[in-house]
Amino acid sequence: MEFLGDVVAWFLDPENWTGATGIPNRVWEHVQISVMATVAAAAVALPPALWLGHKRRGGFLAVATVNIGRAVPSFAIMALFLPISIRLGLGLGFWPTMLALFALALPPIFTNTYTAVRDVDPALVEAGRGMGMTDGEVLRGIEAPMASPVILAAIRISAVQVVATAPLAALVAWGGLGRYIVDGFAVQDNVRVLAGGILVAGLSVATELLLGAIEKRVVPKGLGRATEELAQPAHG
């Protein structure tokens, strides 16, 4: 109980709310890099996934992407990008983290988008073609809207995964909320470790809820949210 009191005291300490090592700045670092990595991954993964799904080609690619994503530990991806980033002259901290999180966010977005577009009811596509729609029109007007619940869910899954893995960035000298946990482990300060754990878990849940709420508003009426099981990434 005394320990939990210390954790509460940690959260109440004004010192932990100001400056570079304060909670607001750590949250900002965490959110900033997570948003950039997820947006970049979506920008890169969506076009080929939409097109291949439309053409109903490249299924092996979708399966392979998810399997490779699962087999390579996220921790290893984070670690591997450190020497690569240094070799490229990009240094420590931001870039190895950014590249690793980007690589982690790609597979779920790619595979789920591909599958969702491919599995759009062929009768709808036929109807569109019968009305004289071109490839691009079918994709934009029928397949993409029909697949949108799954696509948004896939982006949410990736974003949560990125937020959950970003704490490991503390190991490659980036900030973010992982600092409290990793530094806490290093100096055996359990109060800081637990406080960091609460913050990381809280931010992950907040990401899940926020993006879930956006999904509800954005998805066209009549389609509803994606309820089917999506390909999940390996765990952060």
Next chain:
Amino acid sequence: MSPVLAQADEPFIRWDWIGRNIDNLWEATQEHIVLTVIAVGVGLVLSLALSVVALRWRKTYAPITWVTGVLYTIPSLALFAFLVPITGLTRLTAEIGLVSYTLLILIRNIVAGIDGVPESVLEAARGMGYTERRMFIDIQLPLAMPVIIAGVRIATVTTIGLVTITALIGQGGLGFFILRGLQFFSAIGTTQILAGTVLSVLLAVVADLALLGLEKALTPWTRRRAVV
């Protein structure tokens, strides 16, 4: 960029380090396997028990998947942060985390597998005088095996990856080399990271293929897709 960080003339991999550390790598690989087998084994036993409950009392399925889903959503580093103040930097801490991440995947696949057994088969079994319990063991479980093993494959591959993170709490098998490699800004560091990564991926691939082989051996008939 400081000269310490830039050693472009150095080779990317130091094969001599690998040669000198073969024994350590082998030992870490074995530890990695032990951590994985315990996690998936315990996870499977717990999941079977919870699935039986969920199948027997349908109303419990939603709460069970909700709780295991919440567990699955907690970032691993945060989960270890919660556990370390209680159970310390121990193997127990690592295993609690690893086991809790297998539950959702396994339970979903077990329940989906059992649900996928055709009603006509069950009717035939009842007609032949099978009790519910015998039917579960002799008919439902074997017919659900492809889906269950598909779940075990995903859980195993995921766990092998997650074990590396437990290096942060002093466990970790091959993750030890990945973590330590981060402390050298040189080819020695890169070599360690790569060695840990490659062996971990290799382990995942071998385990996946072995389980696929097991599935084929156990179920010479049809195959179905995994849920997760």
